[in-house]
Amino acid sequence: MGLGPEDTPNRAAGADRLQPPPLRDDCFALPAGVDWTPVDDALALLRDRLHPVVGHEVLPLMQAQGRVLAEDVIARRSNPPQPNTAVDGYGFAHATLPPGDPVLPLVQGRAAAGGPFDGAVPPGHAIRVLTGAALPDGVDTVILQEDVTASETEIAFRSGIRPGANTRNAGEDVAEGDTILSTGRTLTPADLALVSATGLSDLPVHHRLRVAVISTGDELVEPGTPAAPGQIFDANRPMLLALARQFGFDTLDLGRIPDDRTALRAAFDRGAQQADLILTSGGASAGDEDHVSALLNETGAMAEWRIAVKPGRPLALGMWAGTPVFGLPGNPVAALVCTLIFARPAMARLAGAGWHRPQGFTLPAAFTKTKKPGRREYLRARIRDGRAEAFKSEGSGRISGLSWADGLIELPDGPLEITPGTPVTFLPFTSFL
Numbered sequence: 001m002g003l004g005p006e007d008t009p010n011r012a013a014g015a016d017r018l019q020p021p022p023l024r025d026d027c028f029a030l031p032a033g034v035d036w037t038p039v040d041d042a043l044a045l046l047r048d049r050l051h052p053v054v055g056h057e058v059l060p061l062m063q064a065q066g067r068v069l070a071e072d073v074i075a076r077r078s079n080p081p082q083p084n085t086a087v088d089g090y091g092f093a094h095a096t097l098p099p100g101d102p103v104l105p106l107v108q109g110r111a112a113a114g115g116p117f118d119g120a121v122p123p124g125h126a127i128r129v130l131t132g133a134a135l136p137d138g139v140d141t142v143i144l145q146e147d148v149t150a151s152e153t154e155i156a157f158r159s160g161i162r163p164g165a166n167t168r169n170a171g172e173d174v175a176e177g178d179t180i181l182s183t184g185r186t187l188t189p190a191d192l193a194l195v196s197a198t199g200l201s202d203l204p205v206h207h208r209l210r211v212a213v214i215s216t217g218d219e220l221v222e223p224g225t226p227a228a229p230g231q232i233f234d235a236n237r238p239m240l241l242a243l244a245r246q247f248g249f250d251t252l253d254l255g256r257i258p259d260d261r262t263a264l265r266a267a268f269d270r271g272a273q274q275a276d277l278i279l280t281s282g283g284a285s286a287g288d289e290d291h292v293s294a295l296l297n298e299t300g301a302m303a304e305w306r307i308a309v310k311p312g313r314p315l316a317l318g319m320w321a322g323t324p325v326f327g328l329p330g331n332p333v334a335a336l337v338c339t340l341i342f343a344r345p346a347m348a349r350l351a352g353a354g355w356h357r358p359q360g361f362t363l364p365a366a367f368t369k370t371k372k373p374g375r376r377e378y379l380r381a382r383i384r385d386g387r388a389e390a391f392k393s394e395g396s397g398r399i400s401g402l403s404w405a406d407g408l409i410e411l412p413d414g415p416l417e418i419t420p421g422t423p424v425t426f427l428p429f430t431s432f433l
């Protein structure tokens with residue numbers, strides 16, 4: 001199967017969308033002879049083989065929160081744009097202070113934020129200034145009003161104020177021409193403040209990545225509908241759709257698909273036409289009803305990754321008509337862990353946000369565990385009293401533990417004997433956002 005630019009499918013979402021680069025048949029293939037792929041190798045493969053697939057547009061900054069920057073942003077104006085006072089008080093030229101405790105005549109008028117003083121303050125004089133006011137000519141230092149005795153015409157204060165006290169220099173925060181934000185940055189509310197303060201009103205951003213979510217399995221029923229014996233409510237789809245939205249992506253809910261290849265094929269076709277990435281859960285391993293892997297195999301572009309990770313061993317990765325498919329394991333705990341650890345950075349890369357690395361930190365463990373060598377493990381965890389607690393069970397179907405947890409403990413690939421106090425790495429769920 002060739003996936004050159006000429007046969008890359010058109011995205012329905014708009015002609016201005018960038019087309020994905022050519023994809024190789026063996027996109028996700030692991031090196032020959034590899035059996036259990038270490039987590040870091042799997043991540044390196046994803047990082048190397050996936051590229052941004054989303055086009056860009058220019059948005060008013062008010063609408064840009066959560067979007068990924070498509071270009072570096074350069075400050076058009078310095079912040080602050082001119083020297084100004086940091087406090088309410090009185091301004092003067094420090095070099096013109098008389099010896100001893102100064103008594104300075106006040107000039108008429110004042111300088112306020114948005115109401116500058118037009119004239120110049122003569123040497124040895126002071127002027128009333130309010131926080132944020134541009135420093136008038138002849139002023140380089142401000143004394144706090146609480147440190148002053150004032151009449152209508154003069155102020156008196158103790159000697160000893162340092163030159164430049166209580167003032168802010170032009171550009172001391174950001175200078176005009178500085179790169180304030182870099183391509184790939186996901187815009188935060190604070191970024192919008194910075195952008196606005198430095199004179200910009202529009203931002204070049206990527207289109208949102210569109211993530212399609214499918215649950216597979218004959219046993220699944222929709223929440224709110226009757227469940228017969230043997231049936232279970234679909235837990236993964238609500239979770240994965242909500243996660244994708246939390247990551248800042250658009251979602252396409254492709255529903256529950258029974259263990260039926262025709263139905264699954266149709267869902268994949270829709271996902272490939274209307275989304276940039278397809279997340280499925282269930283049917284990822286090689287059982288009789290594991291149609292996700294079977295179908296991806298059929299397209300000739302499937303790699304069944306057996307990753308040295310717990311939970312989440314089977315992860316089916318493939319391309320469907322040019323769109324990456326992450327076939328997540330069905331067990332909800334494995335589905336969530338695989339999404340956070342593997343799909344999250346892959347999605348960030350496709351979305352133009354660069355490679356995403358969760359920032360964890362080290363905490364003393366509050367539990368005991370003997371960890372076997374040969375695989376990385378993720379435990380549902382939370383912080384209590386400065387220590388990392390692990391959920392009482394490692395069962396991959398124990399959804400309550402996901403809800404109990406605030407994050408994951410990441411245990412290294414080698415063996416480890418953990419007792420209370422052993423340092424462990426905690427990855428808060430928020431570090432994946």
Ligand SMILES: Nc1nc2c(c(=O)[nH]1)N[C@H]1C(S)=C(S)[C@@H](COP(=O)(O)OP(=O)(O)OC[C@H]3O[C@@H](n4cnc5c(N)ncnc54)[C@H](O)[C@@H]3O)O[C@H]1N2
Nearest residue numbers: 215234235236237282283284285290313328329330331334
């Ligand atoms: N012989 C082997 N059997 C299994 C292996 C193995 O290596 N050899 N691995 C096990 C592990 S680990 C996992 S994880 C699962 C992954 O299998 P699948 O991805 O094919 O998932 P399913 O078999 O379809 O489902 C597994 C489990 O999860 C439940 N499930 C599925 N979807 C949902 C959903 N949307 N909401 C809630 N629960 C869901 C499903 O009912 C099953 O109980 O394979 C093991 N078996």
Ligand code: MOO
Nearest residue numbers: 311312313334396
């Ligand atoms: O991926 Mo399975 O749920 O590891 O246990």
